Amino acid sequence: MCFNETNGRISKLMSMIKALPINLSNLQKTVLQQIVRGTTNPYRLVRRAKLILAAASGESNSSISRRLELDRVQVRQWRSRWFEEREKLSAAEEQQVTEKALMVLIKGILSDRPRPGTTKSFTVEQVVQIVEIACEECEKSDRPVSHWTPSELADEAIKRGIVEKISPRSVGRFLKRSDITTTSRSLLVNAKIDDPLKFKKQVKYICELHQEAKTLLEQGIHLISTDEMTGIQALERLFPNKRIKPKQVEKIEFEYERHGTLSLIANWDVARGKVVSPSIGPTRTEQDFSEHIQRTIKIDEKAEWIFIVDKLNTHKSESLVKLVAESCGITIDLGRKGKEGILQSMDSRADFLSDESHRIRFVYIPKHTSWLNQIECWFSILVRRLLKRITVRSTEELSQKILNFIDYFNQHFAKPFVWKFKGFKDHK
Known part of the structure; x- marks a missing residue:
């Protein structure tokens, strides 16, 4: 039997194998879509995320293989990998892990496994738990500091029994991979809305x-x-x-x-x-x-x-009211600033300046x-x-x-x- 005939039979046999079903929760789908949209994610990771999303939508292995330019063996491999990890993903969601922590878990599933001869120091579950600590308030762990450092996270992970030992450098690597920065901050304004x-x-x-x-x-x-x-x-x-x-x-x-x-x-x-x-x-x-x-x-x-x-004061001023009145030919008595009429207060002046019947008006x-x-x-x-x-x-x-x-x-x-x-x- 020639090689081409043998290869053709193998391909035909592989095409007859039923594809494993992929079901995604809303949160899993959201995280995978974020990986696809991420501009700094490795190309291989993005392509594998696209593969899982396509499989979940019902697309066949052959179609995914052609569209993503992957061998069908690779498509089946990653579909199988995700299928094997489905219980671990469900368990993580049942524990109500954060979106960041789930991102770490999914990236771990879609990453290449260690080559033969190498030993993996930390499991995906341990990494997820360390990332979870980084998302907590420091006071919860009786640490009187404003934010976590890799050294303190390493110490806390050992203290909680998550790992026997770990270096701050390894913790920093896990945080970077999870897009978490504990030492930077930005200001946030929570506006008080009366109505x-x-x-x-x-x-x-x-x-x-x-x-x-x-x-x-x-x-x-x-x-x-x-x-x-x-x-x-x-x-x-x-x-x-x-x-x-x-x-x-x-x-x-x-x-x-x-x-x-x-x-x-x-x-x-x-x-x-x-x-x-x-x-x-x-x-x-x-x-x-x-x-x-x-x-x-x-x-x-x-x-x-x-x-x-x-709503700056100068945008609701007496001068502005008089300018609009003169320009629009409004001849009514404007009153006196701080006393009466339209000029009485900033609110009364703002009402006049925002009047939709005026040719010149202000929207605040x-x-x-x-x-x-x-x-x-x-x-x-x-x-x-x-x-x-x-x-x-x-x-x-x-x-x-x-x-x-x-x-x-x-x-x-x-x-x-x-x-x-x-x-x-x-x-x-």
Whole structure:
């Protein structure tokens, strides 16, 4: 019997073997999808995760083999491996392990087994338990520290009897593999919302404005996102930067001399995706903001204007109320600031400025939702592309460089932001 005939019979026989069924829980499916989307995961791990997801969806071994460019023997091998570990996965979920811990377990299942001759120092279960400790509060283990270190985690793992011995370096390797960092942190703001329903309505309304910006412009209505960037420092580096070289990053001089600060009041045209009528000066007072709005509406004096702003005091000022009243031809008595009428308080002034019947009006974003104001996205671009590495000798030079960057951005990069967020769910 020739080799080709024998090989053909083996392939036919293998194709007749019934594929093992793969059933995934919602959490397992979520973790596998995260592995597939992970940009730093090894290619082999991603492909194996895709294999299990495809098997769970009912795809045949032959189809998976062709699509993922794997041998059918490999497809059956990994399907079998997952099938063998199904009870271990179910047990882990019954113990209500964290998503991070389950990620470690699944990565272990989809990883290559040790080659013959090598011994595995720690089991997957031990690694999962150590990762679980890293996700706990230190006080639970009677340790008066703010966060875990690899040394303390190693000591705690030994103390709890998880392992007989383990080095901090091994613990650090387990944490890195699990994408857990115990020594870094970021700030989180839990905003206090007095009226959740009103909050959701306002967020939804602002999102709708962003998505309808082009339609509004066709109707002659300018939708403008406005805010201030304050305290922009005019820094002069004491020595020139060292430019990038092959295998070397740019090196920026650490020491500098300050030459004052500036404030930028900027408008982002939501429909056109460009910055219009910027104002740069040493302050950002009530008068500065009012004059900035006045210069902005002069671009198209007869058009309607909607300004999206935060709830800063200067955005609900007496000067702004008088400007809007004069520009819209409103002749009613405005009252007196702090005494009576529209000018009485910030709330009364804000109600007037946000009146939808006015040709010029302001929409106020809720507290702690600066991400709703698109100008904040452009401020981030300004910092990354210019301010982060700039060196100037005066505030005048700084001002000119900012204006030059705005012109450059508008000419070459003007493009509306793609706004996909439509508001929070369960909105009524």
